[in-house]
Amino acid sequence: MIMSHKKPNCGSTSGLAHALAARLLQDKNYTLSGAFPRHSDTDSDRFGYFGGTLATARTIPTRLILQHRILQPPLPTSPPWPDSKTRTSLAQPSVHPADIIVVLELGTPGVSGHPSTAHGGVLASCFDETMHKAVAAHLVDTRHVAKPYTARLDIRYRQPVQVPGLLIIRAKVVARTGRKFWVRAVASQQRDDAKETPTTDAMALFLGVGDSISSRL
Numbered sequence: 485m486i487m488s489h490k491k492p493n494c495g496s497t498s499g500l501a502h503a504l505a506a507r508l509l510q511d512k513n514y515t516l517s518g519a520f521p522r523h524s525d526t527d528s529d530r531f532g533y534f535g536g537t538l539a540t541a542r543t544i545p546t547r548l549i550l551q552h553r554i555l556q557p558p559l560p561t562s563p564p565w566p567d568s569k570t571r572t573s574l575a576q577p578s579v580h581p582a583d584i585i586v587v588l589e590l591g592t593p594g595v596s597g598h599p600s601t602a603h604g605g606v607l608a609s610c611f612d613e614t615m616h617k618a619v620a621a622h623l624v625d626t627r628h629v630a631k632p633y634t635a636r637l638d639i640r641y642r643q644p645v646q647v648p649g650l651l652i653i654r655a656k657v658v659a660r661t662g663r664k665f666w667v668r669a670v671a672s673q674q675r676d677d678a679k680e681t682p683t684t685d686a687m688a689l690f691l692g693v694g695d696s697i698s699s700r701l
């Protein structure tokens with residue numbers, strides 16, 4: 485696994501993207517947190533897809549996870565599901581400040597669908613993993629023993645994600661009632677104009693599943 489404070493090794497990704505990753509790593513509100521586990525043959529099948537199949541040295545060689553030092557308590561009522569017509573930056577509930585920020589280096593041709601464009605299914609997996617991390621962080625924060633399962637994931641692909649390139653995904657648990665967690669996430673890339681451009685955004689519902697339920701699955 486690549487978890488380091490050093491500048492990620494990003495192959496041909498742009499200097500601007502490097503600068504953005506470096507800036508995120510220096511943000512004192514966030515701490516490097518955990519890792520996307522690499523799957524090994526001695527493991528059970530847990531983490532097999534993302535850690536063993538999807539994220540390899542040829543596909544997603546760099547994956548950094550940053551967690552906000554102070555997680556904001558989620559709202560205690562179900563939130564509105566964002567309207568697909570509203571611009572990502574204006575859509576509510578907001579993803580800011582994000583609970584989790586993930587920096588992914590996407591390689592090509594490993595994750596390409598169309599030329600120089602990340603495959604939508606890969607992006608869905610990256611969102612799912614990142615949002616899962618946000619829920620897991622809240623579960624730990626509230627000392628709640630449960631495993632987050634994705635019940636619903638709604639993704640809006642607004643602009644192609646360019647590969648090779650760095651993708652930043654910000655995720656926030658915006659509401660929670662009991663074992664239901666609503667999570668917002670926005671992915672962005674730094675383009676030539678030096679501004680972060682939102683490419684993709686998502687809303688998801690996760691359910692915390694206790695051991696008595698997960699052992700039946």
Ligand SMILES: CC(C)(COP(=O)(O)OP(=O)(O)OC[C@H]1O[C@@H](n2cnc3c(N)ncnc32)[C@H](O)[C@@H]1OP(=O)(O)O)[C@@H](O)C(=O)NCCC(=O)NCCS
Nearest residue numbers: 616632633634635636637664689690691692693694697701
């Ligand atoms: C998600 C899952 C665990 C929920 O099962 P469960 O724990 O038995 O939950 P219930 O069916 O009792 O539903 C609990 C609540 O969540 C809601 N809910 C459950 N699944 C939902 C879904 N897919 N979308 C929206 N709401 C859902 C129910 O409506 C219910 O709401 P209420 O309390 O307001 O009535 C189960 O459907 C499941 O295992 N799905 C597959 C998950 C999965 O494999 N995800 C990919 C890998 S993580």
